[in-house]
Amino acid sequence: MTTKDRIYRSPAGIAGGALLLAIVLWLGIDALVQGEDRTPWLALASMILALPLIVAFTVRPAVYANEDRLRIRNPFRVIVLPWGQAAALRSGYSNEVVAESGDTFQLWAVPVSLRARKRAARKDARAERGGGAGLRLGFGGGGAAPVPVPAAGPARAETDKIMDDLRELMETRGTAESAQGEVTVRWAYEIFAPVIAGAVLLVILIATG
Incomplete structure (x- = not known):
């Protein structure tokens, strides 16, 4: 039976994203209501372009881990990696998981804090x-x-503790039958679609101005 996911996210990223979203919405709605001529349309196109990008890089990233697999929700992709396909978890200037195929996936939701x-x-x-x-x-x-x-042991940064937890799962569950399978990667079309629409509308407005 698959255990409940452990969910790892960046509180600082979420807080920063919420602040940026509030600022963009405030400025954009003000321009929509108070703007004249083409200003409301430019504001609308800019919001359609900017809001999904802010969500993608701040609020969206998350890492879900259980005894069978690691699911990584990055800004533009969702990667599902069974523990049997994980070769290494490494930390440098970013935290990454390396698949047996050699592919490397960054853990956006677990940023390194120097x-x-x-x-x-x-x-x-x-x-x-x-x-x-x-x-x-x-x-x-x-x-x-x-x-x-x-002493309680050497002090560790919070994200390094998270990587320790993930390594323990990888080492203990890598050979389990339920932790085998293929790595899957899905592109986040729900992010791409509005970003492309906003970019196209913005280009048309600028070109016809």
Whole structure:
């Protein structure tokens, strides 16, 4: 039985996308209502072009993982990759999955944060300077005394933790019978169609202006 998907998305990307959508809608609707001559048409074409692109790059990206497969929803494609077809998950300046065929797919919803990595490295450095142990209060001998406890382990950036989870799934489920199959790639025509329509309308308006 297939387990429920683990869903990974970028909160910062969603927040930024929501802000951009609000700004574009505010400016576009204002131009539609208040604009004169060709301005409303130009505003309409621009919104038809811009809104799907904003959604594609900010709100849309997501990664769905269960015990059988990895489904990657990127701006313009949806990739379904059974764990049996996954050769490696690697992290550099971007997080990627490499298929057995050699094809590489970027995980847009799990962006690398160099700042978070540096913050985690600084936390590790502070822990090492402090002897690698924390303090808790224990009760003994009639009073509270600080008792050292083992450190929780090296600090990790949140997206690196996500990649660790995905690697564990790949390693433990790669040979499972239910995790075999073919890699499928579907283009996001629901994004392409309005973008092309908006671009064509905008070009016609500019050309006939």
